[in-house]
Amino acid sequence: MRICSLFVILAFATACSVSTTSRRPASVARADANWSERLIDPVTAPFLWESPVVHSSVQPVFLRHEFPGTSILGGGNLRGYALQLRYAINERLAFIATKDGYIDFNPGGPDSSGWGDVAGGLKYVVHEDEDAGELVSVGFTYEGASGSRDVFQGNGEGVWHPFVSAGWDNGDSNALAGVGAYLPVDGDAEASFIDYHLQFSWELDDGLVPLVEVNGIHYTNNARALPVNQDGVDYGSVGAANVAGNDIITGALGLRWRWSQSTDFGVAFEDTLTAREDIFGARLTMDMIHRF
Secondary structure, eight states: OHHHHHHEEEEEEEEHHTSSSSOOSOOOOGSSOGGGGGSOOOOOOTTOOOOOOOOOOEEEEEEEEEEOTTTTTTTTEEEEEEEEEEEEESSEEEEEEEEEEEEEEEEEEEOOOEEEEEEEEEEOOOOOOOOEEEEEEEEEEEEESSOOOOGGGGGGGOOEEEEEEEEEETEEEEEEEEEEEEEESTTTTSSSSEEEEEEEEEOGGGGGEEEEEEEEEEEEOOOBBOOOOOOOOTTTEEESSSTTTTTEEEEEEEEEOOOSSEEEEEEEEEEEOOOOOTTTEEEEEEEEEOOO
């Protein structure tokens, strides 16, 4: 049923994304901005998925994440509060700080709270074609093991995350895609995986932009910390020893509101599309992006 839902979502989003044949600015609020600003920033998977657009911004993020009762955490939820920062060094290169913040952790067992790991890096535009509406960036982040172990952060010796991100603009509709690799420095403490992402969006009047997003994770290597077959998806690795080859796909419906040329608000509800969930029950993600 969930796989069928994925195909329905993708078919609907694709039809919407190709419905506009003329290339024109998608929003009055962005009409005088660089063309690439018409690409819609992703809402979900905020710690892994990076927009290809280079800009300077501050981005508060809120997550409410539900754990399945069948997961190794025995149900419950977490609330996460983060602040992402990006600074455009020039038109092609940007510093990015993508993970930090405070976590209120309420699993099936005792509650706890603490700080998340901190991650930062760089992204660089390698291809830009305004006439074709194409933008491609590459980049990386390094996530230090600085967080609290009470909230399943601070494991191992850090993680490298190289990625590629691409966008296609078609006026009132556009698409994003991304792929990355989660590469722990200590492979015994944390499992590794490949992550991939898709977004289709189309703009309505008054700067309202409905969107569909799909995120996937394919585990490539086991860790050795815990003898379990579930791991932390995009939240972080718990060091599962039996996850290599597992796949988890989630789908999200959401909205961005382009309140002004410099400020966006985003919200999305996300659920699993595969039978395998691990610790991913459902998630609400909210953010605000203020460019400067």
